[in-house]
Amino acid sequence: MDRxxxxxxxxxxxxxxxxxxxxxxxxxxxxLAKNLNVDTFLxxxxxxxxxxxxxxxxxPM
Numbered sequence: 001m002d003r004x005x006x007x008x009x010x011x012x013x014x015x016x017x018x019x020x021x022x023x024x025x026x027x028x029x030x031x032l033a034k035n036l037n038v039d040t041f042l043x044x045x046x047x048x049x050x051x052x053x054x055x056x057x058x059x060p061m
Contacts, residue, residue, distance in 0.1 A: 018056055026054065
C-alpha cells in the first residue's frame with residue numbers, strides 16, 4: 001500500500017465512531033476497504049503486537 005495514502009488515512013481517521021473498548025485494545029494501522037455500511041481495517045493488538053483484520057459494520061450514530 002502507498003505510504004502516502006496510509007499516512008493521510010491515519011491523519012484524517014476519526015475514531016469517535018468506534019467503541020472505546022475496541023480502540024483501547026487495537027491500533028488501526030490501515031483502512032483496507034470502506035463501503036456504505038462496513039469498514040475493514042488492518043489493526044494491531046496493543047499488548048501482543050499481533051496483526052488482525054477488523055470489520056466494523058453499521059451506522060454508529
